[in-house]
Every structure is written in structure tokens, then in C-alpha cells.
Amino acid sequence: MGLRSCCAVDRHEQFRRAAIDRGIPDDDVDRFTDQLRFAIWASTCGADEEVVGQDGGLPRLPVGVKWPSSESGLPLPFIASIDCAALPRAEGLPLPADGSLLFFLHHENDYEDPLDESGYARVLYVPSGTETVVATPLPDRDSARFFNENLPFLLPEHRLTAWVEAVLPDWIDDEEEAEFKSDVVKQLLDDLKHIDELWELVDELWPPREGAKFRLGGYCTEIGGQDPPLVEMANANFRSRHGAGPDFSNPEQAHLYEKEECRLTRE
Numbered sequence: 001m002g003l004r005s006c007c008a009v010d011r012h013e014q015f016r017r018a019a020i021d022r023g024i025p026d027d028d029v030d031r032f033t034d035q036l037r038f039a040i041w042a043s044t045c046g047a048d049e050e051v052v053g054q055d056g057g058l059p060r061l062p063v064g065v066k067w068p069s070s071e072s073g074l075p076l077p078f079i080a081s082i083d084c085a086a087l088p089r090a091e092g093l094p095l096p097a098d099g100s101l102l103f104f105l106h107h108e109n110d111y112e113d114p115l116d117e118s119g120y121a122r123v124l125y126v127p128s129g130t131e132t133v134v135a136t137p138l139p140d141r142d143s144a145r146f147f148n149e150n151l152p153f154l155l156p157e158h159r160l161t162a163w164v165e166a167v168l169p170d171w172i173d174d175e176e177e178a179e180f181k182s183d184v185v186k187q188l189l190d191d192l193k194h195i196d197e198l199w200e201l202v203d204e205l206w207p208p209r210e211g212a213k214f215r216l217g218g219y220c221t222e223i224g225g226q227d228p229p230l231v232e233m234a235n236a237n238f239r240s241r242h243g244a245g246p247d248f249s250n251p252e253q254a255h256l257y258e259k260e261e262c263r264l265t266r267e
Helices: 011-021 026-033 107-112 175-179 183-191 195-205 229-242 251-266
Strands: 037-044 053-055 060-062 078-083 100-105 121-126 132-134 158-167 214-216
Touching: 011 026, 011 158, 011 195, 026 183, 026 195, 060 121, 078 158, 078 214, 229 251
Parallel strands: none
Antiparallel strands: 037 158, 037 214, 053 078, 053 158, 060 132, 078 100, 100 121
């Protein structure tokens, strides 16, 4: 699987230069830029927009490949397919240069245990040049509903377009979120003296768009009050190393957990 070269315009450097031109100190700019990521967002395609894939409908599967299912044999609803060659590039997101990514997900079962290995979420990579056919609808698909019983297994097909947006961690502009973060995060916020100006510059350079359906890259997000995947992974790593989850009343254990979460965030 090949990877495209990096973007012609380095958005991190673009942001850094614009911030320094406004007289913001280098240290503040560097601290903030270190938290800045770029993600590819996708949504329903307009008449004059480039098509990068589809959501809903039937996927094109490689010849001889069965419809993806969980380890227990539960068919997984098809969510979307993306043409990697048509996607815009985003820094720090090494997607394949060509071929297609097909996403299958049983929302409810995967939501209940996101780190379970039962296969309720699947991403299938189809290399460029692979012979594919439109998948045959499953005869018993009506018994495999989405998390909402009123949603059919097969959703209406829509073409997708995509763009790149800047993404920052939720605690940067949310005091309530920041209150529950680690001492490392709180110290960073104390050190950022021009955070409002830097945040405004992000919105000026990359104005957010409404109505996105999918996101590739960026930060893990919380869904429905559940811990985000980053927290789940940090807890799992801590348990595997120490035999149990962190005891946050123990300062040493709390510090070790914070280090693990920070490490995963940087990655």
C-alpha cells in the first residue's frame, strides 16, 4: 500500500507564520501548534463538489469476498466507502494514496464494548486495480438492524465530498472539560497567554463547515457519555502493565496514568 507525499502546503507552518506575524510570542505559538491537528471531514456532496465516496447503499466488494460480519456471524451494516485518491491530504494522517476504504459498523454492539475483539467494527482496504462487484444484498438483512430498530440495514445511498478542518482538544476552549484533565494539561493552559487569539486565528484560516457526517483523523471524541477511545486504551494499557486499573487516590498511580494518556494523545 503506497502513501502519498506530504501536503504541498504545511498547514502547521502556515498557522505558525500567521500567528508570529500577529506578534504572538514564539513559545505560545509552539505550545498551541503542538495541539493542532487536521482531520478530513466528509458529508453529502453538492452539485459542484468533487465526489470522494458514498454513504449508504451497497458497497463494492472484491470478487470472492463475503459481506463483513462480526466474530459471531452478525452481518455489519455498511456505513460508507472512501476513494483514497480523491481525498484531500491532511498532515499527520498517512492514509493510502489510492484504493478504497470501506467502513462497516454495528453501532450498538460496538458502543457497548469498543475495545472488544468481536469485530463489530471493520475497515476493509481495497487496493487500486482490484476486481470488485456490487455486493449482493443479504437475504436476512432485515434481522440485522442498526442500534435504532427503525433504521433499516441498508440506508439510502448518497455521494460524499470531503474537506480538511483544523481540530483542537476539547479542553482548549472548554473550562469544564479542562477542570477534569491532568496536571500536565492544566499547566499547559496556564502557560498559554494568547489562547483566545490563537483560537480565533484557527477559525480564520480554516472556517468550520456545518453538516459533516464522517471524520478521519483528529482527536478521539466522547460519544453518548461514554469514555472516548483514548481513555479506554489508556486504561487497558495501565491494567496490562500493573494488573489493575489506576487508583486515582494514589498520586503515583494517577501520575503514571496521566503519562500514558499523554503518550497516546501525542501519538
